Amino acid sequence: MHQVERAIFDIRRGLPVLVRDDEQDVLVQPIESLDDGILEHLIATAGDAPGLVLSRHRLALLGESINGESARLPLDSAMLNAERLHELAFGVGPTVVLQNIVPTTRADHAALTLMRRALLIPAALTARVADESRQSVEALVARGELLAVAADDAERCFDAAGGLLKRVSEAHIPLAEAIDSRFILFREPDGLREHVAIVIGDSSAWQDAVPLRLHSACLTGDLFASLRCDCGEQLRNAVADIDAMGGGVLLYLAQEGRGIGLANKLRAYAMQDDGLDTVDADQHLGFGEDERRYGVAVDMLASLDIQRVQLLTNNPIKIAALIEGGIEVTDRQALYGRLTEQNYRYLNAKAKRGGHMLDAVLENHERLGGK
Known part of the structure; x- marks a missing residue:
């Protein structure tokens, strides 16, 4: 997976990478x-016009309603400019009617997986390497000017951390709400994300x-x-709350x-x-309702030798994720912040569209005449 990690850094720098598939090698931008300028260079390097994967x-x-997780839009000359492609990928203005949408190949799907792992907009240009361009592309790879990665490895980059989380360092850090607290830092194997377990009490x-709180x-x-x-x-x-309950753990997860x-x-x-509400805004950018994954939380709990928890949450997805990971959730405790004029729409969308258990808070707001 080392090549995938390097590919993610190149993608975050705006560089193309070569995704190798059994069917055909593909340049991903x-x-x-x-x-x-980048678009022209991509076409010249691949020797073929790119498509837009969304x-x-x-x-x-x-x-466009599709059965799979993504599809590819072949691009004609009218669409081959950066402004138009940005509008198609994440703009909010009017767009042309899409035509000739085709299913994605493994390399196309891998391209979007890399974008998500790199925390970029989940949209990519993919250009098939033409036969007449293959030799020059291989020369770029050989000189280290272009990174090549297998499509299979790229597709698995979200799952590469499973069981490989590294416990790096720890220190006692007294908090205003819990004097006896210890911070333990965990790092994912690709080095991209670090998570903290805050261990409260003895x-x-x-x-x-x-x-337990997953935050x-x-x-x-x-x-x-x-x-x-x-x-x-x-x-x-x-x-x-955890301190008042005699101690426990808060997992602070790098999932902004x-x-x-x-x-x-x-x-x-x-x-x-x-x-737009919070769900629609994320979907305009190409994301789902919730892109978080909780396998890392299960691994952190395993490192802390915790198998049974009382979970502080309003989110049923967190309960299901822990249970699926083999953690016994014996009880749930609601956890609220203040409801304000500024956060009402956000919390209402989380409840109505994300299934968060916030009825008590929202009903009280409406009973008091809130909008």
Whole structure:
């Protein structure tokens, strides 16, 4: 998987990578770093016009319903400019009617997987390497100017961390809500993400079912007390609740913006300012309702020798993910932050469209005359 890790870094830098498939080698270019010069270079290198690979969520918003997770749009000359491709991939303005949508190959699907792992817009240009260009492309690979990765390896890049999480360092850090707290840092094998277990209290005195909170990082809410969400208050309330329950663990997971990353979260916020709710905004960018994965949390709990938990959450997906990972969830405790004018739409969308258990909070707001 070493080549995949290098490929992800190249993609984040806006560089193309070569995805090798049994059918045909494909040049993959991230869409969000595209300009007309890069587009011309991609076509010249591959010797063939590229297609635009989009997720089913983005295609649905463009009026195309597909059975799979993605599809490829062959591009004619009118579409071969960066501005037009950006509009198709993540714009909110009017677009042309899509035609000739075709199923994705393994290499196309691998391209979108790489984009997601790199926390970029899930859209990519994929250009088949023409026979007459194969020798020159192989020369670029041989000189180290172009990185090649197997499609199978790229498709598995989300699952590569399973069981390989590394426990790196730890220290005692007293918190305002829990004086006896210890931070343990875990790093994923590709080095891209680091997660923290906050161990509260003396583990020898914990309950048999350990109080647990899975908290996805939220820079704007946790650090800057953004009023657009309740994340910061949930974080501090969870620490206080766990301490009051005799101690337990809070897993602070590097999954900003429900797994889409900070850059895309800010893009989604801008779309929400134009009237979209949090789910629609993410889908306009090509993402699903929730891109988070909790296998890393299961691995962290295994390292901490925790098999039974009382989960502090309003999210049924977290309960299901832990159970699927072999963790026994004996009980659930609700966890709320303040409901404000600024976060009402966000919380309402989480409840109505994401299934979060927030009825008590929202009903109280409506009973008091909130909008």
